[in-house]
Amino acid sequence: SRSIDLAVIPGDGIGQEVVAQGLKVLNAVLPQDVKLETKEYDLGAQRWHRTGDTLPDAELEALKGHDAILLGAIGDPSVPSGVLERGLLLKLRFAFDHFINLRPSKLFPNTATPLAGRPDIDFVVVREGTEGPYTGNGGSLRTGTPAEVATEVSLNTAYGVERVVRDAFERAAARPRKKLTLVHKNNVLVYAGHLWKNTFDKVAAEYPQVSTDYLHVDAATIFFVTQPERFDVIVTDNLFGDILTDLAAAVSGGIGLAASGNINPTGAFPSMFEPVHGSAPDIAGQGKADPTATVLSVALLLRHLGYEAEAARIEDAVSADLAERDGSVARTTDEIGDALAVRVAS
Numbered sequence: 001s002r003s004i005d006l007a008v009i010p011g012d013g014i015g016q017e018v019v020a021q022g023l024k025v026l027n028a029v030l031p032q033d034v035k036l037e038t039k040e041y042d043l044g045a046q047r048w049h050r051t052g053d054t055l056p057d058a059e060l061e062a063l064k065g066h067d068a069i070l071l072g073a074i075g076d077p078s079v080p081s082g083v084l085e086r087g088l089l090l091k092l093r094f095a096f097d098h099f100i101n102l103r104p105s106k107l108f109p110n111t112a113t114p115l116a117g118r119p120d121i122d123f124v125v126v127r128e129g130t131e132g133p134y135t136g137n138g139g140s141l142r143t144g145t146p147a148e149v150a151t152e153v154s155l156n157t158a159y160g161v162e163r164v165v166r167d168a169f170e171r172a173a174a175r176p177r178k179k180l181t182l183v184h185k186n187n188v189l190v191y192a193g194h195l196w197k198n199t200f201d202k203v204a205a206e207y208p209q210v211s212t213d214y215l216h217v218d219a220a221t222i223f224f225v226t227q228p229e230r231f232d233v234i235v236t237d238n239l240f241g242d243i244l245t246d247l248a249a250a251v252s253g254g255i256g257l258a259a260s261g262n263i264n265p266t267g268a269f270p271s272m273f274e275p276v277h278g279s280a281p282d283i284a285g286q287g288k289a290d291p292t293a294t295v296l297s298v299a300l301l302l303r304h305l306g307y308e309a310e311a312a313r314i315e316d317a318v319s320a321d322l323a324e325r326d327g328s329v330a331r332t333t334d335e336i337g338d339a340l341a342v343r344v345a346s
């Protein structure tokens, strides 16, 4: 019989609340014969305050054994900036070689987007997840003096760029519109820009059925707002992808709906699914957080594990729920989770 062995890292702030709803919907959508096992990991701000640990080796090792990881949110104002981000979230992405950071955007019905009523938005950003300026390559001289100097080096390898570009071409080839846009800034970042563009053009020759385009990242932000329908699949580096996907979330329905997958397509390590949003300490513990982004991340998780029908059921349930949402009636985190669980079960 089939089974899913899931690691759960609720993390900080609203992470706890939204993950509970994600699991509720996961339980509701899975067929009877699929055995779901979950193991919760106590990681995040509270753990750090208590023990000083961010992600000890023993837990990293234990996480390796699961089929997938569901993560809520990491980060808290009581912890110095970067400690949990680098020591936990990025450590997981790097240790498990999550080189595909998959972030789809769809214009959902009835959402408070500046683009409401515009042509359908349906694109996916394939953000590189293990390189760029995220590797911690840099340093500071004369720190804290008026003569301080800081560097933050963007690391780009032929191996790392080619594998994400290939994955993006595969994804584009599998979609109806078959269009792939490379986003970079090769008019200024000439060395990394050359590697990305050269690799993109080389791989493009193997995918004649995919139409290709190149945009500088600044121009891409304009088109995200003025002409989002021009995008199908976008491939870009770690930092550009971080920024673009917050913008994508804002124009396509709000950050409360944006899902993501940190994927290692080789299967060598468990992939990790999380909402794009953060821990939102300002609304934590009040039942105000929209769990939809986490629920949609559960759909990505199911698709990754081969449960396509169940993933689609969740996405349809979210569309239906949003279509019937009445903006004047505020629902709690729990109520939204219940409504989605009922829909996927029927």
Ligand code: IPM
Pocket: 075, 085, 086, 089, 090, 242, 276
């Ligand atoms: C995200 C977040 C992270 C990132 C932070 C918290 C390290 O913004 O998942 O988009 O920059 O990747």
Ligand code: MN
Pocket: 242, 243, 246
């Ligand atoms: Mn981000």
